[in-house]
Amino acid sequence: MPSSVRLPLVLACVVAGVIAGLWTWLGTPVAMPPSPLAAGEKLPCVSYAPFRDGQSPFQKDLAIPEVQIDEDFASLAKVASCVRTYAVEKGLDKAPALARKHGLTMLLGIWLGPDADRNRIELDTGVRLAQENPDVVKAVVVGNEVLLRGEMSAAELASVLSRVKAQVAPVPVTYADVWEFWERNKGLTENVDFVTIHILPYWEDLPVAADEAGPHVDEIRQRMAEAFPGKEILIGETGWPSAGRMREEALPSPSNQARVMHDVVALAKRQGYRVNVIEAFDQPWKRRSEGTVGGHWGLVDASSRMPKFAWGEPVEDFPGWRMHIAVGIAAVALAFGSAFAGGRRREGGVPNGDWFAVAAIALFGGATLGAAISALPLESLGLVGWLRNGLIFSVAVAGVAVMPAVIAGGQGLAPFSVALDARRWPASSGPAIAAALILALATAAVGSVAFELVFDPRYKDFPVWPLTAIVAAVAAPMLVRRADRDGAGLAELIAMWGLLVAGIYVPLNETLSNWQAAWFGTLALVLSFTLWRVQAVQRKG
Template sequence: MRMPIASALVVSALVAALWTFVGQKVEMPPSPLAAGEKLPCVSYAPFRDGQSPFDRPLAIPEAQIDEDFARLSTLTACVRTYSIEAGLDKAPALARKHKLDLLMGVWLSADPERNRQELEESIRIANENRDVIKGLVVGNEVLLRGEMSPMELSDTLKYVRAKVAPIPVTYADVWEFWERNKGLSADVDFVTIHILPYWEDLPVSAAEAGPHVDQIRHEMADAFPGKEILIGETGWPSAGRMREEALPSPANQALVLHDLMALAKRQKYRVNFIEAFDQPWKRRSEGTVGGHWGLLDAYARAPKFAWGQPVSNFPAWPVNILIGVLVAAAAHAAAVHGARGGERSAPMGTREWAAVGALALASGATLGQAAANLPLESLGMFGWLRNGAYFVLAIACALALPWLVGRGQGLVPVSHLLDPARRGRGRAPAMVAALVLAATVTAVGVAALELVFNPRYKDFPDFALTGPALGVLLLALVLRPARTGLSATEEIARFAFLAAAIYIPLNETLANWQALWFGGLCLAVSLTVWRVLAVQRTA
């Protein structure tokens, strides 16, 4: 028993060291805000979990907006809204109550009748609340979405501007669309541009976000001389998949906002941050990252970081250590159980115990974060079923693979499961080995297909699939796979996974370490299948 205990302790120590290091807080620059100073403005949408602008008609309770404005009044001097629907027609009165300025949004779409109603009601509200409404944002990215032509938008801006003067009127869109439609500047009192470094066609890292925004802001000032520029949306997400070198994380969000706020004060930029609260509904159209742009959490309604204070990317890292220690103990116990129940002619050797330790490390170091990511990355029935299946597979492999090493049972080709005669003659260890291989190939294959053909909003399931993918490769290398005959499934899979291992990192660029990690998992599965096939071809 000395070997498994010693191995489990070593794995536990490695997991603890890893998460202690990874979980440490990242230092932030000094706070750009003076004591008592507030943010200049933040975007506000009133939707909480289970609420969405797609659910029409939807009326957000006035008390809910009131509660949000009360909280925001301690953080910002201004809020930007995007529509007067869903209860936001009450926003001016509530802003006045909490001493907030309001940039009131007027939502425009491809529906002329809806636009007419929104415009007329917005004009009425604006004229009745001139003291609190500091600007009217007529349309948000309607050109980007292709829902109105520049001429239609120009006519709309002229109409509203004449009706609400002297309230300033603007239109908001990503900076590229302002570049393409410079003539619209004649129809607005100031130009509102969106600069979102994460979503750029060529994303930039968190460290480069501030200089990138500064460069674009200067270019827009040169393009529109004499016009005031408002950066109407800028910020950084705290969770989601990487885009090239742009990594969403709590520390990166805090860093970018520190840099942008300092830049705005230094350069005297008008700036509005996106956004006040996380918006879970945005995950439907933008993936995990879409729901995590808020300065405040969607559920606790609390700030995600304190200005000038260090931030951890994994605040629950002690839980990950605890789970890792439990996994290490369970994996080694499974190996001991397998060895006692097997038909071994000799006890497990150092090589096999090293393999068990490596299996336990791969699972123990990742299962805790896989559990934390499960609710974060799962949306809708399909998302929960897929990610739930990945997580169940990760748990199963954490126990089954060490047990198979203990039994001395190598991997078994998928053909073993597809042939009724073989299934009927097979022993339990062989069936488990075949199931583990088949499930891992399927899980990594599903994820790879999504990331090859529809990757933009898909997360990399690295934590959940590391244990299974590396585990089957370790088992294939330590114990000779069973020889049961060739299968077309493995023949196709080895090349498909090799292609995915090359294509996904190259498509995402080598700066994306999440993509490199997943590419490594695809390569591990490809090598595993290659090893299984090599045994089938031997005489």
């Protein structure tokens, strides 16, 4: 075998092996504690919203088909004894009868908001359902986080609670809100039979890591018991998301969701707490207001309608890891194949250093493109979301496909103008134009994400999988040769400084415990340095 072929083949095999080993390791199921539920035992209660993909509570004339709720309750009756609802409109007035059919009890929710007419309909219907179904409705939850949203005053809410309590007795009445808002409005206890608090460690002002979520719930519940002596405390919402962006140390993942559920349910049984888990099914509509993470709190997947984990059994964080390996090996073949094609006419052959640069593109691209494919349906919402994330993914694939040929052909990076200014095309080579175009697209991709994470970060994801492939593709040429700087100008300068600021600001703003933010910050800094190398000094004569 010629020496010119031996090194790239060895590198390709090594890179493919590393990728396979990495994803085999990441795909190893995460062990869970023993099931907190005995054989045949069910969850005490679980939050239920009936909306499936394409449905939302904001659709004015939507009426959920009775058969849909019936199917959901049939499924939930196998795993829970009780469901908590949040409203009685959009078909949920049929819920008590369907709950009875399946042997479920209910915490019947009445939705309150700024619309007085809608409130009146909710209250009248909710009161009637409680009066007609005392065997099923074990409590009425009048309002959910209405104080948190600032849609009613405490005095207005107290008046509503008092009126409903008189109408539905002896069915107990409560109000549900984040625990801090109960602390600020202790007078409401006079109008409720018990206090319903929400403890969501992920959403705390100071987010709590998954392994500390159970102790955090315990601490807050005890704090509320001391604040409201003599009042029963219901943990009305607690849970963990299975997908979405990190908040400090709080990482959404399948294994973290399962671990938090195990810990909280075990704690509730041990301490004798009443607890309701959020939530039964994923709610895709929440992604519009809360980002990717908002749609992935369910114990049951929205698409497959299958449970995300089995109690006491190991959980996979990357169920598609075998596909990731296959995509990774294909990316390695693409990168090295591109390099062989690009270096065919190069006088003297492709230097060893260039092959190592190609291997870097193959490694980072191959290790991340499979995960990028898996992330696309999770992080893409609507046509705009799919278009934007699809374009970013396309740039990642283009970088893996094009830049190895550019490197093997002896070309370095080139300024944006080589590709974007048609007047320069006649005097520029094909590889130079390709390199400049990939660099411009990479800057646009990383820059658009950086802009969001600097100015509107709370619900924005860190799409680090495709961005890693992109940044590796444009940074790799810098390992082996100088960039062509002729024609670099203001665009590269502005992008360089913008990415430098974002690369420092985003990790500091998210805290250094957020490794997703640190990863993105590193990518932004690497691309900033790459642009500096392109535009720092124009090449002379």
